[in-house]
Amino acid sequence: MVPMEMQIAASRVLPTSGLGADFWATQGQNLLMAGIAIVVFIAIVLLIMYGADLVKGRGRDKVTLIVLIAPVLLLLGIGLVYPALSTTWLSFNDVSNEADPDTGIYTTVMQFVGLDNYRFAFTDPSTLRTVINTFVWMVLVPLLSTGFGLAYAVFIDRAKGEKVLKSLVFMPMAISLVGASVIWGNIMYDYNQVGEQTGMLNALRSLVGLEPYNFLTDNPWNTFWLIIILVWIQTGFAMVILSAAIKGVPVEMNEAASLDGANAWQRFWSITIPSIRSTIVVVLTTITIMALKVYDIVRTVTQGRDGTDVVANRMYVLSFVEGREPLGAALAVILFVFVIPIVIYNVRSLNKVKENH
Amino acid sequence: MKRRSVGLVAVAAISGLLIAGCSSSDDPETTPSADGGATSDGGGATMAAGCEDYGDYGTFDGAAVELYGTISGVEAEQLTESLVPFEECTGVAVTYNGSDEFETEINIRVEGGNAPDLAIIPQPGLLQRVVGTGAVVPAPDAVSANVDEFWSPDWKNYGTVGTTFYASPLMASVKGWVWYSPTEFAENGYEVPTTWDELMDLTATMADNGGPGPNYKPWCIGFESGTATGWSGTDWIEDLVLRQAGPDAYDAWVAGDLDFTSPEITQAFESFGDVALNADYVNGGLGDSASIVDTAFQEAGLEILNGSCSLHHQASFYEAQWPEGTTVAEDGDIWAFLTPNVNADDPAAVTGGGEFVAAFNDKPETVALQTFLSSDTWANERVSIGGVISANKGLDPANASSPIGQASIEILQGEDTIFRFDASDLMPAVVGASSFWTGMNDYVSGTPLNTVLTDIENSWP
Numbered sequence: 001m002v003p004m005e006m007q008i009a010a011s012r013v014l015p016t017s018g019l020g021a022d023f024w025a026t027q028g029q030n031l032l033m034a035g036i037a038i039v040v041f042i043a044i045v046l047l048i049m050y051g052a053d054l055v056k057g058r059g060r061d062k063v064t065l066i067v068l069i070a071p072v073l074l075l076l077g078i079g080l081v082y083p084a085l086s087t088t089w090l091s092f093n094d095v096s097n098e099a100d101p102d103t104g105i106y107t108t109v110m111q112f113v114g115l116d117n118y119r120f121a122f123t124d125p126s127t128l129r130t131v132i133n134t135f136v137w138m139v140l141v142p143l144l145s146t147g148f149g150l151a152y153a154v155f156i157d158r159a160k161g162e163k164v165l166k167s168l169v170f171m172p173m174a175i176s177l178v179g180a181s182v183i184w185g186n187i188m189y190d191y192n193q194v195g196e197q198t199g200m201l202n203a204l205r206s207l208v209g210l211e212p213y214n215f216l217t218d219n220p221w222n223t224f225w226l227i228i229i230l231v232w233i234q235t236g237f238a239m240v241i242l243s244a245a246i247k248g249v250p251v252e253m254n255e256a257a258s259l260d261g262a263n264a265w266q267r268f269w270s271i272t273i274p275s276i277r278s279t280i281v282v283v284l285t286t287i288t289i290m291a292l293k294v295y296d297i298v299r300t301v302t303q304g305r306d307g308t309d310v311v312a313n314r315m316y317v318l319s320f321v322e323g324r325e326p327l328g329a330a331l332a333v334i335l336f337v338f339v340i341p342i343v344i345y346n347v348r349s350l351n352k353v354k355e356n357h
Numbered sequence: 358m359k360r361r362s363v364g365l366v367a368v369a370a371i372s373g374l375l376i377a378g379c380s381s382s383d384d385p386e387t388t389p390s391a392d393g394g395a396t397s398d399g400g401g402a403t404m405a406a407g408c409e410d411y412g413d414y415g416t417f418d419g420a421a422v423e424l425y426g427t428i429s430g431v432e433a434e435q436l437t438e439s440l441v442p443f444e445e446c447t448g449v450a451v452t453y454n455g456s457d458e459f460e461t462e463i464n465i466r467v468e469g470g471n472a473p474d475l476a477i478i479p480q481p482g483l484l485q486r487v488v489g490t491g492a493v494v495p496a497p498d499a500v501s502a503n504v505d506e507f508w509s510p511d512w513k514n515y516g517t518v519g520t521t522f523y524a525s526p527l528m529a530s531v532k533g534w535v536w537y538s539p540t541e542f543a544e545n546g547y548e549v550p551t552t553w554d555e556l557m558d559l560t561a562t563m564a565d566n567g568g569p570g571p572n573y574k575p576w577c578i579g580f581e582s583g584t585a586t587g588w589s590g591t592d593w594i595e596d597l598v599l600r601q602a603g604p605d606a607y608d609a610w611v612a613g614d615l616d617f618t619s620p621e622i623t624q625a626f627e628s629f630g631d632v633a634l635n636a637d638y639v640n641g642g643l644g645d646s647a648s649i650v651d652t653a654f655q656e657a658g659l660e661i662l663n664g665s666c667s668l669h670h671q672a673s674f675y676e677a678q679w680p681e682g683t684t685v686a687e688d689g690d691i692w693a694f695l696t697p698n699v700n701a702d703d704p705a706a707v708t709g710g711g712e713f714v715a716a717f718n719d720k721p722e723t724v725a726l727q728t729f730l731s732s733d734t735w736a737n738e739r740v741s742i743g744g745v746i747s748a749n750k751g752l753d754p755a756n757a758s759s760p761i762g763q764a765s766i767e768i769l770q771g772e773d774t775i776f777r778f779d780a781s782d783l784m785p786a787v788v789g790a791s792s793f794w795t796g797m798n799d800y801v802s803g804t805p806l807n808t809v810l811t812d813i814e815n816s817w818p
Contacts, residue, residue, distance in 0.1 A: 097489055104518030106489035191651065193644025194572045217651075217802075303584045305650070305798060320461075321584075322787035324818075 084336070091117050091329035117330035127327075129307055130314040131334065133223055134292060137230070137310060138338070141291035142284045144231045149238025150280070154268065157246055166243065170236035177233070181300035184229045189215040189301075219307040226308055229297050234290065238283045245279035246272060278353045285346035292339050311335050410734045411446035420722035421450040425463070426477030426712070429455040432744060439739040443729050449722045460486075467492040472717040475727055477527060479712050480782040481515045482789070488518040493715045497724045500525050503731040507749045511776045516713050524713035525731035528739070529748040531709045531765040532672040532779060533596040534693035536658055541568075541667060549694045551701045553600065557631065563667050564637045570665030574641040576632055577666035578649045579657025580798060585790075589654045590629075590797030591781040593670060595708045596696045597625035604706065604775050611783045617796075617814040618807075626806055633801050641666020649801045661691065670696065672709075673746075676761050686760050693761060695768065706775040707768055710782065711748065740766075748776065785818050792816035 052067040094113045097106040121127050149169075156165045172180065190199030191214040197203045202212040215225045249272055257267050273280075295312035302308045304317070311331050319328030428436055433455045440451045454473070456462055460483060466472050467490050478484045487493055496504075496516070504513050504525050516524040535556075542549070545566060550556040563575035580587050599607045602621035609615040610622060632638050636645045642665025643652050655678050658669035662683070669675075673693075676685050684690045695707065714730050716723050729735050733751020740747055743758035748769040757763040768774055781789035796813040800806065 099485070099489060100519060102519045103495075103521050104485060104488045104523075105491040193640075193648040193651075195642070214647075214651075217647075299584070303586060305586065305795070306802075317791065322791050323785075324787060 087329045087332050090326055091333045093326055095326055113326075117326050118334070120327055121330050121334060126309065127314060127331070130304075130309045130311050130331075133307070133309060134294075134311040134335075134338070136223060137227060137291045137294055138288055140224070140227050141230050141234065141294075142287040144227070145234035145287050146238045146242075146280065146284050148231065148235045149240075149283070150242050152235070153239045153243035153246055154272070157243065166240065169239050172233045173236040175233065177230075177294075177296035178300050180229055180233055181297045184232075185216070185301035189225060191215065216302055216308075217306045222302065222306055222308050226297055226301060229301070230291060230294060234287050238287065241279060241283050242276065245276040249275040278349055281349040282346060282353060285342050285349065288342050289339055289346065292335060292342075408442075408446040411443060411729075414443070414447045414725040414729055415721070416446075417448045417722050417725070419450075420448065420720075421452065422475065422720075422722050422726045423473045424451055424453045424475045424477065424726070425459070425466075425473035426453070426455055427457060427459045427479050428453075428477060428712075429457060435742045435744060436739070439735065439742055440726075442738065443726070443735075447722075447725060449725060451726060463487055464490065467717070474716065474718060474720065474723040475730075476715050476717065477712050478524060478715055480710065481713065481778060482783050482786070484516070484524055484713050484715060485518050487715060488523055492717055493523050494717065494719050495521050496523055496525060496716070497719060497727065499724065499728040500731050503728060507731070507733055507736075507751050509748070509750075509774075509776060512711070512748055515711070515778055524715040525727065526748060527712040527714050527730060528745045529709055529711040529765075529769055530673055530746065531695075531707050531768060532592050533696040533708055534671060534673055534675070534761070535696055536661065536669040536671060536675060536691060536693045537667060538661055538690060539688055539692050540690065541661075541664075547667075550697050552697050553628070553699050556697050560632065560638055560668070568641075568664050568667060570642055570660065570663045572642050572644070573665050574637065574639050575666060576639045576668050576670075577641040577643060577652075577657045577660040578633060578639055578670070578801075579643075579652035579654045580650045580801065581653045585794065586650065587794030587797040588781065589671065590633075590649075590801065591789075591793050592672065592708070592779070593629045593633075594622075594625050594797070595777075595780045596670075597628050598622060598780070599706050599708055599775070599777050600696065600698050600703070601625055601628065604777060607777050607780065611780050613784075613817055617810045617817075623806065623810060626800065626810065630800065630806065646801050646803070650798045673761055673765050676759060704773045704775055705768060705771055706777070708777050708779055709769075710779050788813065788817055 048067060052063050055063045092112060092114060094111045094116070096109050096111070098109060099106055121131065152169055156162050159165065175183070188200050190197075191202055191212055192198060193212075193214075197206050197212050199215075201215065205212060216222050218225075253271050253275075254267055257271055262270065293312055294310055295316065298304055298308055298310050298313045299316075304310070304313050312335065315328045315331040315335065318324045318331065424440075433453060437451075437453050440453075443449070444451055459476075459479075463472075463476060464487075467487075472492050476487070478487060501522055504516065504522070508526055512526045513522065516522060516526055537549075541547070545563075547559060547563070548555075550559050560575045567573050578589075580590050582588055595607075598610060598621065601624055602610075606615055606621050610617075610619075615621060633649065634646050639646055640648045640652065640657070642660035642663055643649075643657065654671070658671055658675060658678065659680070660666045661669060662680070675693075679685060679691055686692060695705075698706065714727055716727050733749055736747040736749035736752040737756055739745065740752055740758075740762075741756045746752075746757055746762045746766050746769070748766075750770050752766060752770070754763045754766040754770070757766055769776065781793050783789065784793065792813045796809045799812070800809045
């Protein structure tokens with residue numbers, strides 16, 4: 001299990017030319033040009049702003065609006081809308097390269113194939129498995145992280161040392177997904193068939209006399225062990241947001257309820273939960289989107305072996321490793337379709353939370 | 358909106374500059390020796406001393422050539438060093454740029470009209486794709502003549518796409534070594550096997566005798582290699598197919614004409630399975646077959662030093678994996694024999710890898726450098742610096758920096774040696790860089806052979 005070493009080996013090697021003593025001699029001019037270009041750019045932006053400000057009268061608001069919004073729309077168009085449309089179009093096509101028998105030069109043929117690529121996604125067993133796995137991630141990660149986060153937030157609410165307790169759970173948020181995957185994959189889950197157990201969990205198991213267990217190859221439970229990694233990271237996020245929401249619940253309501261004889265459990269279900277309902281929804285949907293996009297964990301820990309693959313990783317492999325872009329595009333669109341309703345729901349709930357405050 | 362677009366142009370210009378700053382070749386630093394004289398006779402100074410071999414390439418005033426490839430780190434420095442005499446004698450300033458995103462970037466650079474002059478392409482499959490863009494020019498006559506003189510037809514064939522010869526071979530590597538401990542062999546009276554059957558007999562003897570290390574088994578195997586896990590298993594199959602079924606079947610297999618489910622390929626998998634699926638034979642110091650996929654390919658062979666296994670199948674690069682203080686020599690701590698043939702008198706057959714130099718224009722300085730790189734002068738220059746070998750027949754094996762390098766060169770130069778490129782590198786990526794690897798992992802993890810072979814075959818586009 002050495003994904004680390006592989007990453008180091010695969011990490012980008014900086015160009016060696018130009019980093020020596022003659023760096024300034026050779027690159028100084030380029031940097032100067034870059035500096036000038038930045039200054040010119042800022043000057044032009046200021047000029048446009050100033051020009052827009054000069055417009056008086058009825059058109060003023062419209063001109064300001066256009067000047068401010070046009071660059072955003074343009075960049076969104078180039079960076080988001082166009083690629084999305086072109087990916088969708090690609091997913092309905094088949095691309096093949098025909099090599100010239102003599103010179104080997106390709107003629108690229110793009111052919112409309114309708115839903116064939118989607119049919120592949122739902123009939124090819126290993127790809128279908130990635131769709132199912134992604135669904136499992138999408139359901140389990142938000143439920144578990146929000147559940148743990150909520151429970152923790154309630155238990156430590158107004159407890160002694162609340163801040164310290166909170167930061168303990170929040171800290172994993174600061175670790176990158178790849179970092180967390182290395183921690184869990186190499187330190188926690190590591191397994192040796194014979195000899196000393198170097199993985200922490202297996203070392204603990206052998207300490208209490210249990211057989212070592214190969215967490216990462218035990219299909220289908222290995223997906224669950226991977227999900228734990230994301231839950232570990234996301235619980236802190238859920239906890240912090242929910243804790244803030246709990247603090248927003250009026251103390252009077254709880255006091256009135258306890259005067260009426262409601263116990264803690266009843267107060268939790270009848271007062272706290274309904275009061276923070278919209279926040280819970282936002283947390284759930286945010287984490288769901290996060291879980292749908294999961295790629296780093298699978299790529300780092302198992303590379304999708306033993307039935308752990310997810311759509312995002314499979315999409316990358318199909319498009320960029322195997323060179324089957326149309327199939328990768330189809331998976332990208334499937335992922336997109338999964339995410340869209342959740343994003344819409346998330347935005348609407350977010351607006352509701354804002355209205356309430 | 359008009360001004361806005363000026364702003365955007367500025368943004369584009371900045372990013373363009375930044376990119377240019379990263380990739381542009383520097384101004385030629387070495388001032389070309391603009392003496393004009395074709396060769397060194399007139400000069401007589403120190404520089405002329407080494408220039409006898411460079412006369413044919415001509416001299417250029419202020420010409421610059423960009424060489425682009427995947428080689429990085431120390432190897433890149435060594436490559437640059439090997440070109441210094443050429444630069445000094447011809448006046449061509451060569452800039453080498455290495456990138457491990459070569460495969461995607463070469464397409465971007467070709468489409469952006471910024472193709473390098475020459476590219477070092479690490480495998481024939483990629484060469485085909487780069488040639489497919491239409492940007493590569495056929496190899497000039499001088500290069501073609503050099504390759505005819507210094508390389509076997511097998512190698513020239515790998516630089517050919519369609520019927521056009523494009524790219525000259527550069528460096529090479531030999532796969533299929535079986536690493537062992539000569540001391541252990543001597544102590545136990547083991548002989549280096551000359552046929553596959555002898556190898557299996559030796560394995561059985563070793564399993565009976567046992568060894569000093571914990572959990573001793575004759576073989577140790579490791580497949581784990583991050584996203585490429587399983588590739589070292591494909592090397593086994595390739596070696597076996599080439600030796601059992603012969604080069605013609607091997608070529609048909611690579612081309613997709615011989616199915617994975619055919620008797621030839623099935624036999625190779627079964628022979629590998631005789632070792633890898635036998636709990637008495639694997640996996641020394643590590644467990645049984647199930648531990649193969651979990652074990653890093655760099656680490657498995659080190660069990661030989663612990664006395665937990667005796668044999669490890671891996672390419673010549675494994676020489677660099679042995680810890681410091683290990684003597685790699687025929688009478689040292691560690692040495693290797695080539696995976697044996699089926700019959701002792703079969704011609705030597707090896708699998709391996711290599712690089713190819715393709716040109717994107719036919720400027721005279723580009724032609725000069727490409728010709729130089731295909732010459733025996735360069736091969737000797739580069740191999741003397743260390744770390745690599747070449748299949749160039751004009752290369753003196755004594756120049757190699759290590760005994761295993763010398764042995765590899767001798768094998769590659771052998772008159773009857775059949776050389777075949779690593780098959781998984783030649784197959785379509787969906788097989789060679791994906792399903793063949795996962796198939797190997799599944800096979801050693803206990804999936805029935807029929808299922809494994811059908812799965813790989815079905816993935817063939």
